[in-house]
Structures are given as C-alpha cells and as structure tokens.
Amino acid sequence: MQKKYLSEIALELRKPVIVWILMVHIGTTLLETTSHNSVLHIVIASLGILCFMFLNWKVTWFIQRELWVYYVLQSAILLMSVYFMNQGYYLVMIVLYPIIIGQLLYAPYKKITIIISIAAIYIVCIAYMNYLSFVNLLFYISLFTLMNVLVGGIINLTLRQFYAKLRTQHFLKELEIAHHQVEELTVANERQRMARDLHDTLAQGLAGLIMQLEAIDAHLSSNNTKRAHEIVHLSMSGARHTLAEARSAIDDLRLHTALQVNFAESVEKEVDHFLSLTGIPIQSNIVTPIEVSQLIYEHSIHIIRECLTNIIKHAQAHHVELNISYDDHHLVMDIKDDGIGFDMRQIGSFSGHYGLIGMQERIRIVQGTLEITNRIPHGTSVHIEIPLR
Missing domain, CATH: 3.30.565.10 (Histidine kinase-like ATPase, C-terminal domain)
Incomplete structure (x- = not known):
C-alpha cells in the first residue's frame, strides 16, 4: 500500500483513536488514585499514556519515514506505563494494546511479520498477568481477544469505506475527463458545422454571384444589355436567397429552431x-x-x-x-x-x-x-x- 494511502487511512482513524485513548487515560487515573498508588507513579503512567496519544496524533510523520519505529516506541511506552500501575494496567492492556494490533492490520508489512508482532504482544500481556489464576487469566485473555476482534472489525470497516471513497474519486476523475473530452468534441463538431454552413451558404452564394457578374461583364462587352439586365435581376434574387440562408444558419446556431x-x-x-x-x-x-x-x-x-x-x-x-x-x-x-x-x-x-x-x-x-x-x-x-x- 502506498504511503499516501496509509496516511489518509491514519487520518481517518486519528480522531476516534484519540478520544478512545483519552477515555482510557481518565479511567486508569481514577483506578490508580483509588488504589492509593504513589503520586510519582501515577504521574509517570499518566505521562506515558499522554505520550502514546501524542504519537498516535503524529503517526503520519512516522508513515512517511520509518513506521516500525512508531510500533516499537508505542509498545515500549505502554510497557513503561503498565510497570508503574497497580490496578489500571488491566485497562491499558485490554484496551490500548488492541490499538497497536489494529494499526498493524493495515501496515505495509508481510503477513508473517504482522502475525509475529501480534503474537509478541499477546506473550507480553500473558507474562504480565501470569500470577493470576488460570480462570482469571483465561477471562482476561478472552476479553483482550474480544477487544482485538472489535478493533479489527472497526479497522476493516474503515478500510472498506476508504477504498469505496477511492473508487468513487477514481470514477469521478474518469467522469471529469470524459466530460472534458465531450466538451472538446462538441467544440470541434460546432467548428465543423460552422465551416460547413459558411461554405454552403456564403461561400457558394458568393461564388455564384461572381460567376453571374462575370457573365454580366461579358454581355455588356458585347452590347447585350437585355441579357445583362436579366442576369442582374437573377443576381439580386440569388444574393437575397444567400442572405436569407445565412440568417437562417445564424438563427439555427443561436436558437436551435427551424421552420x-x-x-x-x-x-x-x-x-x-x-x-x-x-x-x-x-x-x-x-x-x-x-x-x-x-x-x-x-x-x-x-x-x-x-x-x-x-x-x-x-x-x-x-x-x-x-x-x-x-x-x-x-x-x-x-x-x-x-x-x-x-x-x-x-x-x-x-x-x-x-x-x-x-x-x-x-x-x-x-x-x-x-x-x-x-x-x-x-x-x-x-x-x-x-x-x-
């Protein structure tokens, strides 16, 4: 996938992701406060989530450079935040790690690389919760998986909408090109039509008038004034006929009407x-x-x-x-x-x-x-x- 398209997808998802992270930040802060965690630890964990949110806002910058650095930094920031939490780390693991997994789904990497990365995130989460009982561990892993499926569905829906928009833009661009071609053809056809009308009205009429004038000149030279006068009257009638045709052609071009x-x-x-x-x-x-x-x-x-x-x-x-x-x-x-x-x-x-x-x-x-x-x-x-x- 081209970097331009990746950036556009990231921009489509950026605002809802930021709102999602902000809600998690409020929730973890409340949990850590009620669990009597030290103020220093709460501040460090809070700063970590805010950094996670800031990097999400700047993800397009990483897309244009080195995207893998973004994933490494985000994973490390979440691990640091989890380390300084007493209760809120469940919320971070179950809700924020799926954001990284969701972003991996449209990353320009091979499928095997994406699968290994997701597996590594699962291993880290299980390692953090390994002291839990088997039932509780299974519950949290199931909840974590469900959240990943939900995020994956949202990402998939967004991708479908994005590709549909791309196709629509492509069709509109083709339609615009076709429209311009039709306009050019219309102008060319109108030019040809005007050329035909000029030739078949004014040009032919003037050519006939010239021939009649030449005949008049020849008859006058031979003192055949009677025939010359007859041709003069024919020329006048022909000139009027040509003028009427020219006016009719102009009216047709202007009004598109015909008798x-x-x-x-x-x-x-x-x-x-x-x-x-x-x-x-x-x-x-x-x-x-x-x-x-x-x-x-x-x-x-x-x-x-x-x-x-x-x-x-x-x-x-x-x-x-x-x-x-x-x-x-x-x-x-x-x-x-x-x-x-x-x-x-x-x-x-x-x-x-x-x-x-x-x-x-x-x-x-x-x-x-x-x-x-x-x-x-x-x-x-x-x-x-x-x-x-």
Missing part, C-alpha cells in the same frame, strides 16, 4: 435556381416522403446544392439528372452529369476547396452512405442513401 418546410419544394427550388443560373438542361424526378426529419432535410438540401454547385464550377456538363426516391427505410438520391469528371485523389488536397469534405461530414452525421463514380471524361455520378429515422 417546417417541404423537402420536395426545396429541391425543386434548387433545380430552378440551377437552371436559371446556368441554362444547363436538368432532368429531375423527385419523389420524397411527406415528412422528413429536420436533420435529414438540412443536410440533404446542402448535399444536393453542393453537387449542383460542383457541376457549375468544374464539370463543364451539357446535361444533368437528379433523381430522388425512397422506400420504407432509406432516402435515395442520384445526381449525374455528362461533364469532364475529376480526379478523386485530389479531394481535400487544395486549400479552400472543402465542398466534398463537407458532403462526407454531412453523410456521416445522418449515418448515410456516399458513392461517387467518376468516369473521366464521361461525367460523374453521385449515389447517396440516407436512413429514414
């Missing part, structure tokens, strides 16, 4: 926005459940938007297909284009391009599966399955 919306209608809006922005023909077949959870709705819309945005920015496609269906257990989404495809090994390798990484994170959150089939230079197919919960 009840129709999933199919939201997908149709994404399709219409894609068509008006690019003019690329998109064939859509949308069959969705009447209701989907807010979690599935939010992440599915962002995934579809990311796929369509990637087609705009990278695919150079001439035709797009979007199919959404469901069965009893899954929502299934397929997005296909006939563009130039891309090298999947480049996912996440370029700073600032986090769309596919965000898609993978969203798929993981809804416990779905994502399969990207790339046929350079014949286009890309994205297949997504999300469990309906």
Whole structure:
C-alpha cells in the first residue's frame, strides 16, 4: 500500500483513536488514585499514556519515514506505563494494546511479520498477568481477544469505506475527463458545422454571384444589355436567397429552431435556381416522403446544392439528372452529369476547396452512405442513401 494511502487511512482513524485513548487515560487515573498508588507513579503512567496519544496524533510523520519505529516506541511506552500501575494496567492492556494490533492490520508489512508482532504482544500481556489464576487469566485473555476482534472489525470497516471513497474519486476523475473530452468534441463538431454552413451558404452564394457578374461583364462587352439586365435581376434574387440562408444558419446556431418546410419544394427550388443560373438542361424526378426529419432535410438540401454547385464550377456538363426516391427505410438520391469528371485523389488536397469534405461530414452525421463514380471524361455520378429515422 502506498504511503499516501496509509496516511489518509491514519487520518481517518486519528480522531476516534484519540478520544478512545483519552477515555482510557481518565479511567486508569481514577483506578490508580483509588488504589492509593504513589503520586510519582501515577504521574509517570499518566505521562506515558499522554505520550502514546501524542504519537498516535503524529503517526503520519512516522508513515512517511520509518513506521516500525512508531510500533516499537508505542509498545515500549505502554510497557513503561503498565510497570508503574497497580490496578489500571488491566485497562491499558485490554484496551490500548488492541490499538497497536489494529494499526498493524493495515501496515505495509508481510503477513508473517504482522502475525509475529501480534503474537509478541499477546506473550507480553500473558507474562504480565501470569500470577493470576488460570480462570482469571483465561477471562482476561478472552476479553483482550474480544477487544482485538472489535478493533479489527472497526479497522476493516474503515478500510472498506476508504477504498469505496477511492473508487468513487477514481470514477469521478474518469467522469471529469470524459466530460472534458465531450466538451472538446462538441467544440470541434460546432467548428465543423460552422465551416460547413459558411461554405454552403456564403461561400457558394458568393461564388455564384461572381460567376453571374462575370457573365454580366461579358454581355455588356458585347452590347447585350437585355441579357445583362436579366442576369442582374437573377443576381439580386440569388444574393437575397444567400442572405436569407445565412440568417437562417445564424438563427439555427443561436436558437436551435427551424421552420417546417417541404423537402420536395426545396429541391425543386434548387433545380430552378440551377437552371436559371446556368441554362444547363436538368432532368429531375423527385419523389420524397411527406415528412422528413429536420436533420435529414438540412443536410440533404446542402448535399444536393453542393453537387449542383460542383457541376457549375468544374464539370463543364451539357446535361444533368437528379433523381430522388425512397422506400420504407432509406432516402435515395442520384445526381449525374455528362461533364469532364475529376480526379478523386485530389479531394481535400487544395486549400479552400472543402465542398466534398463537407458532403462526407454531412453523410456521416445522418449515418448515410456516399458513392461517387467518376468516369473521366464521361461525367460523374453521385449515389447517396440516407436512413429514414
């Protein structure tokens, strides 16, 4: 047993032991006074018991240094006190020696050493009472043994309570560590969520706005003001849409609330926005459940938007297909284009391009599966399955 634990056990027992010794001291003093023992002998015996009590108070000091010195000193002090007593030595032997035996029970020694030490104490007690009749000797030894059993039981109970407290402290420490880990994971998840929301609202909206401004510039250069004005109106509508999404994301972060919306209608809006922005023909077949959870709705819309945005920015496609269906257990989404495809090994390798990484994170959150089939230079197919919960 570590010295730190021994000290803590000794501190747990110190106050009741001191009270116990103080009561014995009062009892022996009364017995010696009534037995007409000399004042000098009473004072010496009394000082011996007070020294025994003081060393019990300082037992932690011995634990940190040499504990065996403590046991030797305590035994010698009790022997000295018993030597100067007429009647009180019975009380000292029967009540105070069990304290030493009890303290030996949690000492960091081998069992054989503890047994020999207890046997030595028994021999000393028997030697002091050897002039008694056999019946009286047997009575006092039985009483002494009973007292040792009582003290041993108290020590055992204290040890059980101490170890239970240690286990509780250990569990609380593990719980605190787990709590800190959960907090760290929560912060990390919130950072990832904010990054996804920024990418899927402001970043995508601004990217679309930049492309529209470039188209406006090209039309104005060729004096096609009519088409330029049309794109300006689309840009204004797109900017308002992006602003509304950004505000919705902020409200969701602050209030954790969401409006009840129709999933199919939201997908149709994404399709219409894609068509008006690019003019690329998109064939859509949308069959969705009447209701989907807010979690599935939010992440599915962002995934579809990311796929369509990637087609705009990278695919150079001439035709797009979007199919959404469901069965009893899954929502299934397929997005296909006939563009130039891309090298999947480049996912996440370029700073600032986090769309596919965000898609993978969203798929993981809804416990779905994502399969990207790339046929350079014949286009890309994205297949997504999300469990309906």
